[in-house]
Amino acid sequence: EVQLVQSGAEVKKPGESLRISCQGSGYSFGKFWIAWVRQLSGKDLEWMGIIYPGDANARYSPSFQGQVTISADTSNNTAYLQLNSLKASDSAMYYCARGYGVDSWFDPWGQGTLVTVSS
Amino acid sequence: DIQMTQSPSSLSATVGERVTITCRASQGINAYLNWYQQKPGKAPKSLIYAAATLQSGVPSRFRGTGIGTEFSLTISSVQPEDSAVYFCQETYSASCTFGRGTVLEI
Numbered sequence: 159e160v161q162l163v164q165s166g167a168e169v170k171k172p173g174e175s176l177r178i179s180c181q182g183s184g185y186s187f188g189k190f191w192i193a194w195v196r197q198l199s200g201k202d203l204e205w206m207g208i209i210y211p212g213d214a215n216a217r218y219s220p221s222f223q224g225q226v227t228i229s230a231d232t233s234n235n236t237a238y239l240q241l242n243s244l245k246a247s248d249s250a251m252y253y254c255a256r257g258y259g260v261d262s263w264f265d266p267w268g269q270g271t272l273v274t275v276s277s
Numbered sequence: 278d279i280q281m282t283q284s285p286s287s288l289s290a291t292v293g294e295r296v297t298i299t300c301r302a303s304q305g306i307n308a309y310l311n312w313y314q315q316k317p318g319k320a321p322k323s324l325i326y327a328a329a330t331l332q333s334g335v336p337s338r339f340r341g342t343g344i345g346t347e348f349s350l351t352i353s354s355v356q357p358e359d360s361a362v363y364f365c366q367e368t369y370s371a372s373c374t375f376g377r378g379t380v381l382e383i
Contacts, residue, residue: 202377202378203364203378205375217371219373220278221372253321255320260368261373262368263323263327263332263366264311264321265322265323265326265332266322266323267320
């Protein structure tokens with residue numbers, strides 16, 4: 159079974175940094191893209207960026223370029239989303255999802271990582 | 278930026294009814310349009326990709342149509358388990374924008 163398992167919920171203070179992980183299993187991890195999607199207030203979805211683990215080629219949404227860093231480690235089939243200088247407005251659910259290309263659909267999705275930023 | 282406008286924002290249907298959700302792109306996106314279903318407390322799930330291709334395992338009552346700027350997701354005979362939020366997403370642009378979702382109540 160193809161599966162993406164994300165790291166657990168996080169509570170951070172403003173200004174702190176955070177790295178969320180997404181481990182893939184049941185498929186050849188290095189041969190599919192991994193995208194990151196943010197969901198605010200349980201509703202609006204925002205595509206943040208995507209990476210091809212096989213060569214670490216990463217693309218970012220213009221809205222998130224420079225704000226986040228996406229990376230991957232094929233030795234442990236894991237992709238990462240780095241969030242720096244966290245703000246309260248970064249509080250959201252973050253999902254990873256497998257993609258078939260830069261412009262493809264996402265399937266499956268990870269279970270989500272809830273990030274709360276509060277002083 | 279491409280804007281994706283979904284309508285309606287919410288709708289209520291009875292079991293067996295035919296339901297259609299539309300998604301309009303602010304500029305042409307060819308067939309780079311995907312549909313997802315999200316149930317409460319769960320991650321989104323892929324339903325339709327490339328505007329009209331049914332994801333494996335998705336019931337055949339789901340159908341996607343459209344090209345260019347106008348797209349539709351139709352559920353031919355809605356079932357209780359179809360109660361969810363439905364999102365469209367374009368993957369034509371560098372932003373891969375999602376629509377704001379349609380809440381379907383059964």
